[in-house]
Amino acid sequence: MDRAAPYTLSVLAPSQNGAEESRTQIQAHLREFVLAFQLDNAFIYRDQLRQNVLVKQYYCDIDIAHLITYNEELAHKLTTEPAEIIPLFEAALKQCTQRIVYPSQKDKDIVLPPHQLLLHSSASHISIRDLNATNISHLVRIPGIVIGASTISSKATTVHVKCKTCDHTENIFVEGGFSGLTLPRTCGRKRQPGEAPSEQCPFNPYVVVHEKCQFADQQVLKLQEAPDQVPVGELPRHILISVDRYLANRVVPGSRCTVMGVFSIYQANKSGKSSTTAIRNPYLRAAGITADVDHNARGAAIFSEEEEQEFLEMSRRPDLYEALARSIAPSIYGNQDIKKAITCLLFGGSKKILPDGMRLRGDINVLLLGDPGTAKSQLLKFAEKVSPIAIYTSGKGSSAAGLTASVQRDATTREFYLEGGAMVLADGGVVCIDEFDKMRDEDRVAIHEAMEQQTISIAKAGITTILNARTSVLAAANPIFGRYDDLKSPGENIDFQTTILSRFDMIFIVRDDHERSRDERIARHVMGIHMGGRGLEEQIEVEIPVEKMMRYISYCKRRCAPRLSPEAAERLSSHFVSIRKQVHRAEIEANARSSIPITVRQLEAIVRITESLAKLTLSPVATETHVNEAIRLFLASTMDAVTQGEGQGNKDLMEEVGKVEDELKRRLPIGWSTSLATLRREFIDGRGYSEAALSRALMVLQRRETIQIRSGGSQIYRKGV
Numbered sequence: 014m015d016r017a018a019p020y021t022l023s024v025l026a027p028s029q030n031g032a033e034e035s036r037t038q039i040q041a042h043l044r045e046f047v048l049a050f051q052l053d054n055a056f057i058y059r060d061q062l063r064q065n066v067l068v069k070q071y072y073c074d075i076d077i078a079h080l081i082t083y084n085e086e087l088a089h090k091l092t093t094e095p096a097e098i099i100p101l102f103e104a105a106l107k108q109c110t111q112r113i114v115y116p117s118q119k120d121k122d123i124v125l126p127p128h129q130l131l132l133h134s135s136a137s138h139i140s141i142r143d144l145n146a147t148n149i150s151h152l153v154r155i156p157g158i159v160i161g162a163s164t165i166s167s168k169a170t171t172v173h174v175k176c177k178t179c180d181h182t183e184n185i186f187v188e189g190g191f192s193g194l195t196l197p198r199t200c201g202r203k204r205q206p207g208e209a210p211s212e213q214c215p216f217n218p219y220v221v222v223h224e225k226c227q228f229a230d231q232q233v234l235k236l237q238e239a240p241d242q243v244p245v246g247e248l249p250r251h252i253l254i255s256v257d258r259y260l261a262n263r264v265v266p267g268s269r270c271t272v273m274g275v276f277s278i279y280q281a282n283k284s285g286k287s288s289t290t291a292i293r294n295p296y297l298r299a300a301g302i303t304a305d306v307d308h309n310a311r312g313a314a315i316f317s318e319e320e321e322q323e324f325l326e327m328s329r330r331p332d333l334y335e336a337l338a339r340s341i342a343p344s345i346y347g348n349q350d351i352k353k354a355i356t357c358l359l360f361g362g363s364k365k366i367l368p369d370g371m372r373l374r375g376d377i378n379v380l381l382l383g384d385p386g387t388a389k390s391q392l393l394k395f396a397e398k399v400s401p402i403a404i405y406t407s408g409k410g411s412s413a414a415g416l417t418a419s420v421q422r423d424a425t426t427r428e429f430y431l432e433g434g435a436m437v438l439a440d441g442g443v444v445c446i447d448e449f450d451k452m453r454d455e456d457r458v459a460i461h462e463a464m465e466q467q468t469i470s471i472a473k474a475g476i477t478t479i480l481n482a483r484t485s486v487l488a489a490a491n492p493i494f495g496r497y498d499d500l501k502s503p504g505e506n507i508d509f510q511t512t513i514l515s516r517f518d519m520i521f522i523v524r525d526d527h528e529r530s531r532d533e534r535i536a537r538h539v540m541g542i543h544m545g546g547r548g549l550e551e552q553i554e555v556e557i558p559v560e561k562m563m564r565y566i567s568y569c570k571r572r573c574a575p576r577l578s579p580e581a582a583e584r585l586s587s588h589f590v591s592i593r594k595q596v597h598r599a600e601i602e603a604n605a606r607s608s609i610p611i612t613v614r615q616l617e618a619i620v621r622i623t624e625s626l627a628k629l630t631l632s633p634v635a636t637e638t639h640v641n642e643a644i645r646l647f648l649a650s651t652m653d654a655v656t657q658g659e660g661q662g663n664k665d666l667m668e669e670v671g672k673v674e675d676e677l678k679r680r681l682p683i684g685w686s687t688s689l690a691t692l693r694r695e696f697i698d699g700r701g702y703s704e705a706a707l708s709r710a711l712m713v714l715q716r717r718e719t720i721q722i723r724s725g726g727s728q729i730y731r732k733g734v
Contacts, residue, residue: 036101039087043098043105046083047073048112059113062106066114071126072259073106074301077134092152095275099300102130127170129258132273132301141238141250144295148276155297156242156271158438159264160251161235161430163423168257169194173225176200178214182222196221230261236272236297240404240438253296263302267433267440267480274299316568324568328631334642337629340557342395345388346538350649354379354519355396357646358443358485359566360628362621363574374467375574376485377621378516380449382507383523384496389489393445396487399559401567402442404435408451408490411435413459416444418480420473429474436463436482449490450508457513460486464516465614488517494716497524507609515610518618519650575627577620581640585623588644589616596655609655618651619643673702673710681720681731689727 047058062073080088091098106128115123138154172185174196181202187194200214237251254272256263264270278293316324327333334356341352357377364375381389397403406416417434436444449457463469463482470479492498492506507514514520557565577585596611622643627635673696680695681687696702711729714720721730 036097039090039098040101040105040108042084042087043102044108046080046087047075047106047109050079050083052079059109062110063113066110070259071110072129072131074131074133075102077132077136094150095152095300096150096277099130099275103128106130129260130300131259133303134273138271140242141236141252142244142247144252144276149278149295151276152273152300153276153297154271154273155236155252156239156269157236157251158239158269159234159266160237160432161421162264162266163233163430164428165230165232165261167228168231169226170229171227173222174219175222176202176214176218177220178218181214183219229258231255231257232261234264234272234299236270239269241402253294254299255296256299256302260299260302264304266431267437268304270302270304272297272299273301273303316564320564321568324565325631327565328569328629333630334626336556337562340562341399342388342392343556344542345391346535348388348392348523350646351381351392351521351523354521354646354650355392355487356629357622357625358487359396359400360569360625361485362624362628363576364483372467373617374465374483375621375624376467376483377518377618377625378464378486379488380514380517380520381487381489381523382492382497382520384525385491387523387525389523390447393447393487393489396443397445399562399566400443401563401570402439403445404439404442405445405447406435408446408448411446411452411456413456416456417459417463417469417482418471420471420476429476431471431476431478431480433480436460436484437469437480439484440481441483443485443487446486446488449488450492461512461516464513486517497522498716511610515612515614517651518615518621519646520609521650522653569628569631573628573631573633575624575633575635577623577635577640578637581623581635581637584637584640585616585619585644589619592652599655609651611651611655615647615651619647622646669702669706670709670713673706674714676700677710677714678719681729683731683733686723686728686730689722689729692729 047062048056050056050058057079058073058075065072077088077091080091087098091102107125110125110128111123132152134154136154138156139148141155141157144153144155169187172187172194173182174185175182179200179202181200183197183201185194185196196217196219198216200218202214232255234254234256235251236254238249240249243249254274274297276295277298278295280293330336334353337356338349338353341355354377358379361377362375365373367373381392383389393405397405415434416436418437419432419434420429421432422429446452463484464486467481467483468479469482471477490509493508494506497506592611592615619640623635623639626639626642627633632639676696677692680692693704693707696707697704711720711722715722719731719733721732722728723730
């Protein structure tokens, strides 16, 4: 009544156009909601609209939960008939802006652009796999990972058309979505009295005047199910998402997000397929996008106060490090150091950006190399389960493009676009690569850059770009001969180049030693698991559950980035020098370069391990105790692998074996053969070599295919060099 506008009231019986009346009522309710809704004595949507409009951003982000508490029926209408309600809501927002920001000016004096309604909600989401025909035209909320984004195109919202004959102009409003637009067949000019029909404009008279049309930004995203939500044996599904205006350019490929929108359909314009006239393709008209900023799909980012209190108490436990290590794959017996290394890998060190823009990674990479049957794959599977973001892949089934990124061509626009591989999708998490030794060399080279620089550079099909791949790598591999051979140096057992080995912070050689007491304990443990699901270490089964551990890891990663104390740094640097000296001495003695290099990267590795040990107790400074444990872990893993070949058995025996090999080669020319008894008589009785040295030398030569043992082991035949 207080507005300077005519006030009308229907005093007659309800009119026939009840639908129209209800539309105006709904719009009034929505307007009332925006103006009147308050939370903690603050009109949140009034304030939001005012702030946005003053910076020329005409949109309002509304939480559906607030609408439910205000008017449940209206919220139900919005979710079941969004195509009807959203335009009304946007018109109501425009009226609210008029009333809030420009209250003194009349409606006709100011022209406001159309407003956009953005929605978000904490309601349960539905996966892409579960979308079906019943969801069409309803409001749905879908989580996923963006794997492709088109370039921004301009979609006409109002088309200005002009008649070719009589210059009559008209504005045609375009509905949203992928639906096309058909121009009127006849001219809309009113006929003058006495005008002959022959003087009228012909059919299809209109042409579009592009300069006077109004456009809005539009972008098409491709949303795929997150890898951890895909059932076993299924391909991940994806859906196209049409975003426009203020939602365009919100997310980039590789980001995890939850999209809210109207599940709609469009007809793909494939010419010559008249048989599928009734088939429509689904897509999503986005009404709101919430990005998971902290890259956290499973361990959600919001921590309640009680949970934070529980984590702080947990971090003060004196035995937390041991407890976490014991909680890693509790059904696997022993391997304590490997479990501790995986604990460090899950927490990670602190990444640093130097003043000149150089980045130093904080992620820890671990390689498990060893005999079959030592539960390497099970440890990898557990790490994938407990890490907030993780992707598990196997060596033979992974190509360079699948791990890094591939360039695809869009079927409709024929444009190239990038699709991220496993290391891009696991950004901020862990990539577990099993059967690492079975990968082709050219595929393995593709992850060199991702492991050290944490980026993936692409230069394909005219696309030159750099993608983030801030991931830890946990790899498992077998030695060359399937089992670790004690007679050979680590270099002969490990079939990897030095370039990739230096990028691993810890390298564990997992041995399957034959030792009676250990075998009995393992057998009892395995039997206990198979009989009742409990092994020898049953008391730790419930110590820290997987879900709690996952949440604690994501909490520590977000809240803590430790730095080294000066004493710890001093101890580290002096220790690194002594390690280098030790390796150098060993290389001189063996007269060969070490196959596992000890470089400055290994010093940085110990720094990262130290930081991760400090991080898991939420300590801001890494002290000497952390350094001591980090050095112990490094010595037990990489340094142990370096010295593995030297101390195997007796050093004198290895020298003796070498001499016997040389003598055997001189004694037997290629193509000659002799009996084992003759060799025994000559070498053991005649020259005083031991039985063990001769049998080992024969075994080594046989593996190298220098000799061949025939006639049930009695004849020795010299086959090659």
